[in-house]
Amino acid sequence: VSVSREDCVALDAADPLGAMRERFALPEGVIYLDGNSLGALPAHTAAHVGRVIEAQWGRDLIGSWNTHGWIDAPLRVGAAIAPLIGAGSDEVLVADTVSINLFKLLAGGLSLRPGRRVIVSERENFPTDLYIMQGLRDLLGDVVLRVVPHGEILGALDDSVAVLLLNHVDYKSGRRWDMAQMTEAGHAHGALVLWDLCHSAGAVSVDLGLCNADLAVGCGYKFLNGGPGAPGFLFVAGRHQAEIVSPLSGWLGHEAPFAFDTAFAPARGIRRMLCSSPSILAIAALEAAVELWAGVDLAQVEAKAGRLGDLFIALVEALCEGQGLLLSSPRAARERGAQVSFAHRHGYAVMQALIARGVVGDFREPDLIRFGFAPLTTRYVDVFDAASALAAILREGVHRDPRFGVRAAVT
Ligand SMILES: *Cc1c(COP(=O)(O)O)cnc(C)c1O
Numbered sequence: 001v002s003v004s005r006e007d008c009v010a011l012d013a014a015d016p017l018g019a020m021r022e023r024f025a026l027p028e029g030v031i032y033l034d035g036n037s038l039g040a041l042p043a044h045t046a047a048h049v050g051r052v053i054e055a056q057w058g059r060d061l062i063g064s065w066n067t068h069g070w071i072d073a074p075l076r077v078g079a080a081i082a083p084l085i086g087a088g089s090d091e092v093l094v095a096d097t098v099s100i101n102l103f104k105l106l107a108g109g110l111s112l113r114p115g116r117r118v119i120v121s122e123r124e125n126f127p128t129d130l131y132i133m134q135g136l137r138d139l140l141g142d143v144v145l146r147v148v149p150h151g152e153i154l155g156a157l158d159d160s161v162a163v164l165l166l167n168h169v170d171y172k173s174g175r176r177w178d179m180a181q182m183t184e185a186g187h188a189h190g191a192l193v194l195w196d197l198c199h200s201a202g203a204v205s206v207d208l209g210l211c212n213a214d215l216a217v218g219c220g221y222k223f224l225n226g227g228p229g230a231p232g233f234l235f236v237a238g239r240h241q242a243e244i245v246s247p248l249s250g251w252l253g254h255e256a257p258f259a260f261d262t263a264f265a266p267a268r269g270i271r272r273m274l275c276s277s278p279s280i281l282a283i284a285a286l287e288a289a290v291e292l293w294a295g296v297d298l299a300q301v302e303a304k305a306g307r308l309g310d311l312f313i314a315l316v317e318a319l320c321e322g323q324g325l326l327l328s329s330p331r332a333a334r335e336r337g338a339q340v341s342f343a344h345r346h347g348y349a350v351m352q353a354l355i356a357r358g359v360v361g362d363f364r365e366p367d368l369i370r371f372g373f374a375p376l377t378t379r380y381v382d383v384f385d386a387a388s389a390l391a392a393i394l395r396e397g398v399h400r401d402p403r404f405g406v407r408a409a410v411t
Contacts, residue, residue: 001318003311008380011307016300020376023292024225031382031389033361036171036199036339036372039225039289048288049281057280064280073283074274078233080290081224084298085197085216086207087235093270094220094233094283098198100248101217101234102132102165104273107247109163109192109215110143112240116162120146120191122153126171129196133165150175154185161191163215168206169199169337172364174309174329176204176337180211187212192240198222201233202293203338203375205302208235215240223338223374226286234273241269250275292376301375306333308373308383309340315387316342323394328368341370348411352404353393359386363411 012018025043026032032040056064065071078092085092095101106119119133130147137143148156150170157164164186169176179195186193194215200206202223208216214237220230236244249264251257252274256265266272310333316325325342344350347367354361354369361371371386393399 001315003315003384005381005384008311008384011380015304015380016297017304017375018379020292020296021379024377026377029358031359031386032377033359033371033373033382033386035225035374035377036203036222036337036370037362038228039202039222039374040377041227042225042289042292045227045285045288049284052281052284070278070280073280073287074278075271077283077287077290078270080287080293081201081218081233084206084224084290084293085201085218085235086209086211087216088209088238090269091208091238091241092233092235093273094231094286095274095278096232096234096276097229098196098217098219098232099128099132101232101273102129102194102196103136104246104248104275105194105215105217105234105236106133106136106163106165107140108236108244108273109194110140111245112192112214112243113162113190116160116191117142118144118146118161119163119165120148120153120156120161121165122150122167123147124150124170124172125165125167126196126198129165129167153182157185157189157191159189161186161189163194164191165194165196167196167198169204169339171199172328172368172370173341174199174337174339174370176200176330176335179206179208179213183211183213199337199339203301204305205298208237213237220286224286225289225292225376227282227289229282230286231279231282236270236273241272244272246273246275248275252276252278296376304375305338305373306336308375308378308380309333309336309338311380312340312371312373312383312387315384316390319387319391320394323391325394338375339370339372341368343367344369346399348407349399349401349404350390350393352406353399353401354386354389356404357389357393359389361386365411 077094079089192214197218201218216235220226351363
């Protein structure tokens, strides 16, 4: 192999993002390459959430909705996420979960394109995206889903399409769409383009504004480190905010919730996509995490994600030659998210053996071992050690131990 462990130590020493890792509380002896499923815990989150619980909820009680800005938390934290995705500060809202936000924006997208009832998406989508589309179709009755293989998306577009829904980065392969090109392709047919940013916000460059994107959803608990089940976020371009209709017309999306009117009238701006009382404690954890991004150069994040992935591919292919691994991610960094997957016929057992050695990635059906390289927490030396551990396991046949074949509920 042309890269040594010492080279990786030197890369870490020269890494402009290297100091960010100290802002996280990572356990000793673990190489965590699953920040794409559950981001690591920021070091100050527990203290921050503790203060919100004790000083705000405990002491100031209900007055905190006003005095501590609880009522504006969905917009305030949305505004903090906005620069990470190239959105304006009044275009992002933190609320609900990814699936629920998809439901709201798919229905909202249909409301912006009266007369059109077709939603186009790709078969390789994260399943919840498919399930939510199916549920919406069954509810509305007249919606047509055109779900086609990745390579057939352009051919599926025509002037009957209301919404094109794409996962910017594919959760399994890490394949990344060209956002500008695909948004333009949708617009050429008068369709709206809805981006699922779950595997790209906080991982690679995203510029919704530059791409002229219409709608987007994203995840709070993956690369944004908001904690297990953290609220998600949604984006509605300013130009659509006056017209879009949320199907979940809850009281906090009303123009005057405390007027307690009997009829729904939507709030102005992005607030109309809000439904219910915000989960203040969960948003507090997400807010603490998003604070870490202030001052982070996103071009460095994109560059580091690419370099970590390139390094891992090179090391694995060199160290594990002939061991039955097949790269299932794009080789070119700009066509990939901050993750790399390899197929192996005993993928599940291989990943369990890795986890037992302290290298935490995950497994995705049917045979993929998946490694995430969260740019704020992953070191080059981690990549080196993970590839070395993978090589040792395959060489020694450690994964053949029957205990590594037992499936858990969460893979
Ligand atoms: C992680 C992820 C989700 C998660 O959905 P929740 O409703 O928040 O559980 C949805 N879509 C994609 C593409 C994801 O990667």
